[in-house]
Amino acid sequence: MLFDTHCHLDASHFPDGADDVLERARSAGVGHFTVIGVGSLETARAAVALAERRSDVTATVGVHPHDASTLDPALESELGELLTRERVRALGEVGLDYHYEHSARDVQREVFRRMVALARSARKPLVIHTRSAPDETLEILEAEGARDVGGIIHCFSEDRRFATRALELGFYLSFSGILTFKNAHAIHDVARFAPADRILVETDSPYLAPVPLRGKKCEPAFVVHTAKRLAELRGVPLGEMETATTENAARVFGVVLA
Ligand SMILES: [Zn+2]
Numbered sequence: 001m002l003f004d005t006h007c008h009l010d011a012s013h014f015p016d017g018a019d020d021v022l023e024r025a026r027s028a029g030v031g032h033f034t035v036i037g038v039g040s041l042e043t044a045r046a047a048v049a050l051a052e053r054r055s056d057v058t059a060t061v062g063v064h065p066h067d068a069s070t071l072d073p074a075l076e077s078e079l080g081e082l083l084t085r086e087r088v089r090a091l092g093e094v095g096l097d098y099h100y101e102h103s104a105r106d107v108q109r110e111v112f113r114r115m116v117a118l119a120r121s122a123r124k125p126l127v128i129h130t131r132s133a134p135d136e137t138l139e140i141l142e143a144e145g146a147r148d149v150g151g152i153i154h155c156f157s158e159d160r161r162f163a164t165r166a167l168e169l170g171f172y173l174s175f176s177g178i179l180t181f182k183n184a185h186a187i188h189d190v191a192r193f194a195p196a197d198r199i200l201v202e203t204d205s206p207y208l209a210p211v212p213l214r215g216k217k218c219e220p221a222f223v224v225h226t227a228k229r230l231a232e233l234r235g236v237p238l239g240e241m242e243t244a245t246t247e248n249a250a251r252v253f254g255v256v257l258a
């Protein structure tokens with residue numbers, strides 16, 4: 001069974017609820033899911049509720065860099081409370097996004113630092129979103145002691161140099177549908193070189209549908225295409241890639257697979 005390490009299943013994306021989506025994924029051979037609770041406190045609570053109801057779902061909570069400007073003391077303390085729940089296995093996604101820049105850069109940096117500190121005090125790993133800010137993302141992770149908790153670089157779309165520094169910090173690299181794009185040469189290179197015990201697959205549903213499903217609303221079932229491409233790039237059978245990435249995901253989130 002595959003493990004989709006990053007999906008957004010909020011009602012705003014899937015108005016009929018998450019259960020049908022997850023059943024379709026299970027039929028496709030995807031048995032475990034990490035649902036990302038960002039965007040609002042309501043979304044975070046919904047992700048936690050789903051994980052507390054379904055044993056095949058684990059949850060994260062956090063403040064996406066797009067929403068960095070919404071962090072206030074009340075939200076921060078609520079997130080701290082949610083992080084103590086057993087089914088919340090990571091803090092994220094947090095990080096820097098200088099491409100869209102929906103929140104000011106200095107605010108993003110300040111919030112990112114606070115989130116690393118929160119992960120350390122909760123002793124839970126981080127799920128990192130980084131776009132157009134590779135050096136500053138690594139600098140903050142290094143300076144704030146992210147090594148103590150580790151985590152995941154989600155939707156990996158950087159290069160070998162970035163991957164090397166992230167691996168040194170104890171992070172895992174999670175590949176999304178972007179891996180199936182023909183021109184993603186730097187990402188293909190990292191997918192070949194990364195250690196087998198530090199790679200993961202994800203959909204980032206409802207975004208980033210892989211080839212050959214471009215243009216569709218992405219859902220966790222589609223992670224199979226990314227896993228196939230990863231196996232192909234590494235020259236190993238799909239079954240071996242499934243086992244490795246699923247064991248890695250269970251390790252980083254600290255979950256025992258049924
Ligand atoms: Zn992201």
Ligand SMILES: [Zn+2]
Pocket residue numbers: 006008036093204
């Ligand atoms: Zn995401």
